[in-house]
Amino acid sequence: MAFFRYVFSLVLLLISLAGFSQDAILFGRITDEQNKPVVEAAVAVIGGKGTTTDENGFYELTLKPGTLDITVSHLNYDRKTLTLKLTAGEKKELNFRLNASQRVISEVEITSERYEGTSTISIDPEIAKIIATPGDPFMALVKAAALGLASNNELSSGYSVRGGNFDENLIYVNDVEIYRPFLARSGQQEGLSFVNSDMVENVAFSSGGYEARYGDKMSSVLDVTYKRPTRFRASVSGGLLGGTLHVEDATLKKRLRYVTGLRFRSNNYILRALDTKGEYKPFFVDWQGYVEYSIRENLEISALGMYSLNSYNFVPQNRQTSFGTVNQAYSLRVFFEGREVTRFRTGLGALTLNYKPIDGMSLKLIGSFTDTRESERFDVLGQYFLGELDNNLGSETFGQTVNETGVGSYLNHARNYLDGRIINIQHKGTHTLNDMVTFRWGAGYNKELIDDRIREWNAVDSTGYFLPYFGPQDTASNALPYFLKSTINLNNDRFTAYYENAFTFRTADSTRILLNVGVRAQYFSFNNEFFASPRLSLGIIPNWKRKAVFRVAGGLYYQQLFYREYRNLFGQVNTDIKAQRSVHAIVGFDYVFKIWKRPFKFTTEAYYKYMDRLIPYEVDNIRLRYYAENNAKGFAAGIDFKINGEFVKGVESWASLSIMGTQEDILNDFFYQKYDINGNKVLPGSNAVAVDSSIVFPGYIPRPMDQRVNFAIFFQDNIPKLPDFKVNVTLVLGTGMPYGPPSYDRFRDTLRMPFYRRVDIGFSYQLLRAERKIKKKTFLNYFRSAWIGVDVFNLLGINNTVSYLWIRDTGSRVYSVPTYLTPRLINARFVIDF
DSSP states (O other): OHHHHHHHHHHHHHHHHTTSOOOEEEEEEEEOTTSOBOTTOEEEETTSOEEEOOTTSEEEEEEOSEEEEEEEEETTEEEEEEEEEEOTTOEEEOOEEOOBOSSOOOHHHHHHHHTTTSSEEEOOGGGGGTOOOSSOHHHHHHHHHSTTEEOSOTTOOOOEETTOOGGGEEEEETTEEOOOOSSOOSHHHHOOOSOOGGGEEEEEEESSOOOTTSOSOSSEEEEEEEOOOSSOEEEEEEETTEEEEEEEEEETTTTEEEEEEEEEEOOHHHHTTSSEEEEEEEEEEEEEEEEEEEEETTEEEEEEEEEEEEEEEEEEEEEEEEEEOSSSEEEEEEEEEEEEEEEEEEEEEEEEEEEOSSTTEEEEEEEEEEEEEEEEEEEEEEEEEEEEEOOOTTSTTTTSEEEEEEEEEEEEEEEEEEEEEEEEEEEEEEEEETTTEEEEEEEEEEEEEEEEEEEEEEEEEETTEEOOOSOTTOOOOSSOSEEEEEEEEEEEEEEEEEEEEEEEEEOTTOOEEEEEEEEEEEEETTTTEEEEEEEEEEEEEOOOSSOEEEEEEEEEEEEOOOGGGGBOTTSOBOSSOOOEEEEEEEEEEEEEEEETTEEEEEEEEEEEEEEEEEOOEEEETTEEEEOOOOOEEEEEEEEEEEEEEEEETTEEEEEEEEEEEEEEEETTOOEEEEEOTTSOBOOTTOOOOOOEEEEEOOOEEEOTTOOOEEEEEEEEEEETTEEEEEEEEEEEEEOOOEEOOSSSOGGGOOEEOOOEEEEEEEEEEEEEOTTSOOSSOSGGGGOSEEEEEEEEESTTOOOOEEEEEEEEOTTOOEEEEEEEOOOOEEEEEEEEEO
């Protein structure tokens, strides 16, 4: 109750203080050397409030009285700064005339300065409009641009950062934490990610060593800020995979700003090209809205709303997959009966009150409610035929099945329902003093309500009787190999708090030193656990001719327990469990330089993470299944490189390379290795008779997300003499992830998938640009820009593996049959901006 009294008192304080200020108003017009208006010029108090000019070059700022340093800037003009004094209630007109800049400032240089001295990078959200991808464009951009990030599934929004899993990544939109679906098994079911790229203004991403103001997870943070519009804008896009619509505006003298977007997506075109044929009916729709209202100059209220429906209906018919090697090739044919129905419905509402009592101080009170209702229902019977393929090039039956080695069937059944409700209220404060010191603090409370009903089993039938997968003891029985039934109802409370200081120092030679120190703490009622997480980052920017930044970051990071981590493979909840823990140590270097008189930036980071109290898990496609025990320790170490810049004048491209390794040691695990009479190992599924055995301790084994090398390129180009015709290419090459048979023994998961290799290319032609003036008044006058495009997905037609289906032949030999991702496809789309 003390917490709620604190919150209530804070609200009263914010509202009461709002009425005691008497402000001054600064207004005017910004023009160029020809006295034409400069649109979207930034007018701001250094270290304080700011605004931008409208389509006629006018601006207006309500400010606190006093002596102020005013700066006016625009990408294409020289910056101007002056000092003036405003008295209480004064209305002062101040006009500026800007001179055209002789220096071209690129996006590369801007992003190199936005988060200098920290491990956080800025990503240009506009690239999401053009990137060629069969999945979500915003998440495809993040995967391509961020350091240390790996993903082997283009249809999923999930990603791994430096060996961590999908659940170890924080995502914020306007200070509100976003949650992934709980029940999703594959990228086909996942649908749209939360972030709507049409509504995004800023994107910040950190691959580790992030500040205390960000929450308790072990791998990364993605911080997204939605737009604060300055004028009316709208866009509509469409293609073979779906469409989007977005509108934004600022009205009531820019006191009311809003941006809203609607997205629709259907993967039917893509799914029909997969190995498994059938009747696909995917339907994904999403609406989001953000509105902000200035009650006073120093008091704002904003609201964020979202509703999404991801529906996936599938009636499988048949599947044919060829696998193996040139010398030993196999074919699997499966004929299906049944259907699969999956629904994910998510709603979110958030309300933020932002009060700025003095210049440089911001006090926020944020309340949010997330409601998710998920269900998966399927009954799928598969009858399979496994056979050897004729590999004789001169044979008339080359490539055809010539020898049936296995016949059987399997039946999968599920009736799973999950309802989750998360209520959050938090306070966040920021206070900046003279651009030299910034204090940040916050406190929050979460109520987490989870209702989960699980009814799931499967059976495998080969040659007339049930065969289990590899159970705990690898013994055959007529029982179902996998059976799960449970009902779980949880009511948990979570309390969080943080405090951090950011300092900026200057030495005698103008070297800048940026220091951030902080700590956050959390208490979780489920297991009565309290922990504290100290964090530190240091950046040194020498006074060199070329800009360079040396960075060091580290701290103690916890993985806050959420529902999936403490529910084990049998559907039971473990209350005797602790949050996973990781110590980060990161060193980095940034260097901005010029080649061909164009700016480039080189970035590298080396890191080491020691982890204990780990909870082992298994990965099947994008589904994570936890053991719900703190019985492992591990580490991750590696180095990342990235270079980005204007390889082609006027457009940004980049290339990145990540080299890493992550392993874990499950405590007290062992197995008995059996041997036959000749001293040879008896492998699972073998008919050999064991006559001897020895105990084996596996020790360190690769963690499930151990992708040793990942290389990525995003390249943009313009066709010579046709500047409106553009090309972008995304190339990804990653080594294989570990995998193993479906058992309860993690030490078996040491096999490797093939390399993930993919090239996507997009061609676009801009039909209309804002710079082109249409003399006649037609409907084209309402268009700001318009372009059409053609994408080729998986240009090289490579079969990438995402998971495996495990089957037996008549001799009890076990085969892992790969499940392939999307083949080569062509997509057409258009985008119109108003």
